[in-house]
Amino acid sequence: MIEYKKVTGNFDLKGKAAIVVGGGGGIGGSTAEMYARKGANVAIVDCKDNVEEVAKDLAEKFGVKTIGLKCDVTKQEEVDKTVAAVVDAFGEINILANMPGYVELESAEKIDIDVVERHIAINAVGVFRVCQAVANQMIKQGNGGKIVCITSQADFIAINKHVGYTMSKAALVGMIKVCALEWAAYGINVNGVAPTVVNTYMGDKAWQGKVKTDMIEAIPAHRFAETDEIAAAVLFLSCDESNMITGEDLVVDGGFTIK
Numbered sequence: 001m002i003e004y005k006k007v008t009g010n011f012d013l014k015g016k017a018a019i020v021v022g023g024g025g026g027i028g029g030s031t032a033e034m035y036a037r038k039g040a041n042v043a044i045v046d047c048k049d050n051v052e053e054v055a056k057d058l059a060e061k062f063g064v065k066t067i068g069l070k071c072d073v074t075k076q077e078e079v080d081k082t083v084a085a086v087v088d089a090f091g092e093i094n095i096l097a098n099m100p101g102y103v104e105l106e107s108a109e110k111i112d113i114d115v116v117e118r119h120i121a122i123n124a125v126g127v128f129r130v131c132q133a134v135a136n137q138m139i140k141q142g143n144g145g146k147i148v149c150i151t152s153q154a155d156f157i158a159i160n161k162h163v164g165y166t167m168s169k170a171a172l173v174g175m176i177k178v179c180a181l182e183w184a185a186y187g188i189n190v191n192g193v194a195p196t197v198v199n200t201y202m203g204d205k206a207w208q209g210k211v212k213t214d215m216i217e218a219i220p221a222h223r224f225a226e227t228d229e230i231a232a233a234v235l236f237l238s239c240d241e242s243n244m245i246t247g248e249d250l251v252v253d254g255g256f257t258i259k
Helices: 026-037 051-062 076-090 113-141 163-186 201-206 209-218 227-238
Strands: 017-021 041-046 066-070 095-098 145-150 188-195 249-252
Touching: 017 026, 017 076, 017 113, 026 041, 026 051, 026 095, 026 227, 041 051, 041 076, 051 066, 066 076, 076 113, 095 113, 095 227, 113 145, 113 163, 113 188, 145 163, 145 227, 163 188, 188 227, 227 249
Parallel strands: 017 041, 017 095, 041 066, 095 145, 145 188, 188 249
Antiparallel strands: none
């Protein structure tokens, strides 16, 4: 059962233990900072080498406990080791922001199958590895929890040269729905946040030149999203204020998909 808790609007995370997978930068970095600002202890998990530095900076800036852990989400043993290290550091896990990401754009008739499989291995199966490991820890604790995954507007609309990415993100939405259904009995909310193009390294890699200007023109807000705007949606779904929301894919796209 997902319990009712009085809604205060404070979005308070004091004393909560959070994992941010992909926390080394981009949306994950902004999410980690937002969590720390709200009082959560934060584990920065990423395949990048900067995890300890990012964690240290957060601790100094916000006075919370942090840990930096390097992890490849395609390797089960690394995922299991990472979750165990977070429990060892914080005693428990209350929140998971799960946003590892990979994108390689090519037309459907030309894309190599191994590129498609890499999308799925990271963006879908890798995300599930972490969700499963963290959910089992939350179930063991018996206090529920929040799991938020970054999906994409590409999980429900067609975008040119996004076939591998779209396959992986559509699979992720299906995973979110099933996990939300099954884990509600343990008080665990599972949701997604589906951004439009975001001003990150991945966004810059995918959108250059005329395709970028055409895309911006097609978005009613007439711009790409910033990382803190996506992090704010993740924060909402990580707090008690969103206890009655589960199995959803919250679209943050400046109106792109309303047409």
